[in-house]
C-alpha cells in the first residue's frame with residue numbers, strides 16, 4: 001500500500017487574548033503567542049498542531065520545512081532523525097531560567113509529530129489516543145489554575161474591562177491580589193468548569209501571603225479539594241522547607257518551590273508532601289540525576305517541551321520505572337493543544353493528579369465549534385479520527401492578524417511587568 005507524502009507545511013503565528021496574569025517571571029502581555037502548524041498530504045489530508053509562539057522557533061520551523069516535505073507521516077522516527085541531524089542539539093541549560101521552556105528542537109518535534117499523528121489518525125480512521133496505545137480513561141480531569149492578576153481582560157481591551165461581561169467572563173477580569181480575591185477567583189472558576197482540585201500560581205508575592213491564600217482556599221473548599229502551589233522556583237531551600245512544613249497535610253503536592261535538582265532533593269528529604277516539577281527535571285538527560293538525587297516525586301510532562309506525544313509516553317514509562325508519578329504542565333493555549341493534551345492524558349498510566357490547563361483564561365478559539373467543554377472539571381476524549389478537532393480557518397486568519405498588529409514576537413513577562421512597575425527585575429531566586 002502506498003501512503004501519501006507530506007506536500008504542504010504551513011506555519012501560522014497567532015496572538016490570543018490573554019489577561020494580565022502575574023507570575024515569577026513578571027506579567028503576561030495582553031496577547032499570548034501561539035504558532036499553528038498544518039501539514040497537508042498529497043491527497044489533501046490535513047494534520048494540525050499548536051505550540052507556544054516565538055519568532056526564533058518559527059524561523060527554525062521554516063528551516064525544518066525542507067526536511068519534512070516529501071516525508072511519509074507514518075515515519076516519525078525518520079523525520080525525528082533527519083531533524084536532529086540538521087539542528088544543533090540543545091542541552092538542558094538552553095531551557096533557560098523562565099517558568100517555560102525556551103528550547104527550539106523540542107517544540108519543532110512536538111509540532112511536526114502531533115500534526116503527523118493527526119494525519120495518521122485520519123488515514124486509519126482512529127483517534128490519536130489509539131496511536132498512543134489506546135485509552136485508559138474516557139474523561140481526562142483537569143485542575144483549576146488560579147493566578148494572581150491585575151484587573152483586566154487583555155487583548156483589544158488592553159488591560160481594561162468589559163462592563164457587560166457576566167459569569168466567569170466577568171470573574172476572569174477581576175483583580176486577584178490577596179487571599180480573599182484568590183478565593184473568589186477559585187469559586188468562579190470551579191463553578192464554571194467543575195474543577196475538583198486547585199492550583200495556585202505563586203512566586204508573585206512574598207511567601208507568607210501566598211501560603212495564607214492556600215489556607216484561605218483550604219478553609220473555603222474543605223479537605224476534599226486537593227490544593228497545590230507553584231512558586232516557580234523562587235524560594236530558597238530554607239523558605240521551601242519552612243512553608244512546605246506549614247502546608248503539610250493541606251496541599252497534595254508542592255510544585256517547584258526552589259531551583260535545581262540538588263535543592264529540590266534537599267527539600268524533598270525534609271518534607272512528607274510530594275514535590276512536583278516542570279523546572280528541575282525537564283528532559284530525558286535530567287532523569288539519571290533526578291533518580292540518583294531524589295529530586296522530585298512527580299514530573300509534570302508537557303508534550304510541547306518533551307518532543308511530542310510519543311516521547312511523553314516514553315517519559316510515562318520511565319516515570320513508572322523510576323517510581324515517579326506523572327502529571328501535566330501547561331501554558332496559555334487553545335483547543336488544538338488541549339485536544340492533544342487530552343489524548344495524551346487518556347493514554348498515560350497511573351493517573352493520580354488532575355492535569356494543569358490555562359484554557360479557562362483564554363476566550364479565543366481556532367477550532368470549528370468553538371471552545372471545548374469541561375464537565376465536572378474533565379474533558380471527554382475526542383472520538384473522531386486524529387485529534388478530533390478541525391481548524392477554523394476564519395478564526396485562524398483573525399488571530400494571525402492580531403499577531404501582525406500586536407507587535408509581540410516572543411514572550412517576555414519581565415518587559416510587560418516593567419510597563420507597570422518600571423524597576424521590576426526578574427530574579428531566579430527571590431525569597
Ligand SMILES: O=C([O-])[C@@H](O)[C@@H](O)[C@H](O)[C@@H](O)C(=O)[O-]
Nearest residue numbers: 023099100278329330331332
Ligand atoms: O503562564 C504562566 O505564567 C505560568 O507561570 C507558566 O508560564 C508556567 O510555565 C507554568 O504554568 C508552570 O507550571 O510553571
Ligand SMILES: [Mg+2]
Nearest residue numbers: 230255256278
Ligand atoms: Mg510549574
